[in-house]
Amino acid sequence: xxxxxxxxxxxxxxxxxxxxxxxxxxxxxxxxxxxxxxxxxxxxxxxxxxxxxxxxxxxxxxxxxxxxxxxxxxxxxxxxxxxxxxxxxxxxxxxxxxxxxxxxxxxxxxxxxxxxxxxxxxxxxxxxxxxxxxxxxxxxxxxxxxxxxxxxxxxxxxxxxxxxxxxxxxxxxxxxxxxxxxxxxxxxxxxxxxxxxxxxxxxxxxxxxxxxxxxxxxxxxxxxxxxxxxxxxxxxxxxxxxxxxxxxxxxxxxxxxxxxxxxxxxxxxxxxxxxxxxxxxxxxxxxxxxxxxxxxxxxxxxxxxxxxxx
Numbered sequence: 001x002x003x004x005x006x007x008x009x010x011x012x013x014x015x016x017x018x019x020x021x022x023x024x025x026x027x028x029x030x031x032x033x034x035x036x037x038x039x040x041x042x043x044x045x046x047x048x049x050x051x052x053x054x055x056x057x058x059x060x061x062x063x064x065x066x067x068x069x070x071x072x073x074x075x076x077x078x079x080x081x082x083x084x085x086x087x088x089x090x091x092x093x094x095x096x097x098x099x100x101x102x103x104x105x106x107x108x109x110x111x112x113x114x115x116x117x118x119x120x121x122x123x124x125x126x127x128x129x130x131x132x133x134x135x136x137x138x139x140x141x142x143x144x145x146x147x148x149x150x151x152x153x154x155x156x157x158x159x160x161x162x163x164x165x166x167x168x169x170x171x172x173x174x175x176x177x178x179x180x181x182x183x184x185x186x187x188x189x190x191x192x193x194x195x196x197x198x199x200x201x202x203x204x205x206x207x208x209x210x211x212x213x214x215x216x217x218x219x220x221x222x223x224x225x226x227x228x229x230x231x232x233x234x235x236x237x238x239x240x241x242x243x244x245x246x247x248x249x250x251x252x253x254x255x256x257x258x259x260x261x262x263x264x265x266x267x268x269x270x271x272x273x274x275x276x277x278x279x280x281x282x283x284x285x286x287x288x289x290x291x292x293x294x295x296x297x298x299x300x301x302x303x304x305x306x307x308x309x310x
Contacts (some may be wrong), residue, residue: 067212071205080155083220087236088167088227095132101125134227135170141291142174150180167227169196185213218249224300226259241284253301254296259287
């Protein structure tokens with residue numbers, strides 16, 4: 001054996017001796033502490049119970065898949081075969097809610113009548129009040145569709161919304177009024193959005209990814225009903241129009257509630273005149289003013305006769 005090998009052998013023996021000496025000196029309490037450290041280590045956790053592990057960037061694909069599968073499995077368990085999606089603004093309130101807000105602003109204005117910010121808030125509140133009938137029509141629509149489609153244990157044309165307040169609340173509430181099932185697809189936002197109380201508890205979901213949520217809106221949709229709203233509503237509406245226009249989604253009725261509002265906000269004729277959409281692209285949607293009118297359009301487009309669901 002060379003001097004070098006002898007030296008390595010001696011070092012190894014010393015390490016073994018030290019190790020034996022160290023382990024031999026452990027008390028029962030020391031061993032228990034070491035066992036606890038092992039069991040509390042993040043690497044010892046089951047992978048599917050390790051939130052820190054699942055939250056890593058490299059696991060994004062897994063999280064996307066989970067958000068896809070969880071609602072899909074729940075909807076299948078309830079035998080929900082088709083839905084009607086209702087989009088609309090969170091700030092559109094019932095007349096009663098709007099009047100309460102206006103009364104509070106009137107009290108503040110009485111104390112500070114020349115406050116420009118309060119005056120601006122009052123103008124906006126009055127505009128919101130003028131849209132209160134949309135809340136009523138969304139509620140009526142949810143009630144009308146659910147009463148005709150959720151019969152004999154069937155779950156067809158189930159109302160699905162983004163789960164929040166305003167128009168979404170109204171549509172879910174209409175289904176709730178007659179004890180029908182109704183779905184809410186909530187999204188995690190910086191300002192916490194609580195689900196409205198009218199969603200069926202077992203059909204209330206929460207998403208992190210907008211993309212997966214949008215897929216769930218359209219997967220079972222047989223119609224989209226779009227009430228006045230802001231950025232979120234416009235985003236969902238234009239995405240649906242684009243998917244149908246490009247044949248990435250099935251052709252389905254897209255109904256814009258309140259023609260006067262939409263023609264004021266978006267000039268579709270100018271889009272045609274500017275050459276950025278084709279004239280026939282305007283045929284991808286229709287206008288409606290009442291719940292009955294919207295439901296008649298959907299029945300015609302989906303070839304529903306005498307209330308029979310196909």
